[in-house]
Amino acid sequence: MVYPVGDERYIFIMNELDSSENVRENATQKKVSTIQNTYLFSMYIDLADDSTSSLNISEISEDAVHATISYSEWRMMIVNMIGQDDQKLFLERTDPEYLKKNFIPGRTSSFDCLMMNLEGKYIWVKLIFSRAQTTNEDDYRFVFMVQNIHEDSVKLFDELKKYEELALTDALTEVYNHGRVETEIRNALDSRKKYDKKVSTLILDIDHFKNVNDTFGHSVGDNILKHFASLVKDYVKDDGAVVGRWGGEEFVVVYYDLDFAEVQNKAEGLRDSIENTDFPGVGKVTCSIGLTEMTKADSVESAFERMDKAMYNAKSEGRNCVRFL
DSSP: OEEEEETTEEEEOOOOOOHHHHHHHHHHHHHHHHHHHHEEEEEEEETTTTEEEEEEETTTOSSEEOOOOBHHHHHHHHGGGBOGGGHHHHHHHHOHHHHHHHOOTTOEEEEEEEEEOTTSOEEEEEEEEEEOOOSOTTOOEEEEEEEEOHHHHHHHHHHHHHHHHHHHBOTTTOSBOHHHHHHHHHHHHHHHHHHOOOEEEEEEEETTHHHHHHHHOHHHHHHHHHHHHHHHHHHHGGGTOEEEEEETTEEEEEEESOOHHHHHHHHHHHHHHHHTOEETTTEEOOEEEEEEEOOTTOOHHHHHHHHHHHHHHHHHTTSSSEEEO
């Protein structure tokens, strides 16, 4: 800018925006723009007269939609766009009496749910209610907004799934850990009692595993455990069976929907497959298998005790065999 000061004299002033301020300003503008672009729907609600106004559907237009619809009518119409599992929660949280009771002036609250967009696809959204800041306690005016959080939610669920799998997986062998396979046994017993579902469990114990560690070292022993677990997992996967490491060199398998005679054949085939596999650094490895079928009268403890005793019998009778009780 140039300012005349008289006698053909001028003051030249130049304003320069600090680079760091420029970066912060651009970042702020980008965040605001991003947030605004994620809002799919907004409107103004007056619970006192059961009305709505200033509807804005950003998927269609940035302009407000002028429509006459009561809040109660809108609520019962929109519930059909909410995912079935979330409809009960939606009706509870959008109920006028709930809003009046739980929102003081200025309070904002939200919850996440699945909602159908204009393309007919269900996406994750955040439903936001904010009560207008007024001094009148009987003034029940709200702003309602729907924010698209689908992309971030999917990423979050993927991350949570990864951590869940880590929490339930044995770090060495990458099959289920003790806690997870014990839960599987309990759930299997519930299925047996409630739905009369056939369930059989077996426990495998690697024969003379201590000698492997003492002779070849624990590093080789760990490799044997990993190779053994992988072999068992591959063998039972087509039957939908669940595999877990019980501890040390013991592994548990839970079979569903198979006759006990068939499970016995499966167990014998698994034992034979292990016996005929060359394990890196060691050669031949065998295992002893104990097998039992769950009954409706079983508890987790009684079923496991029977399975464990069957495995002990296999050990006592020469190892590298299958026994059942």
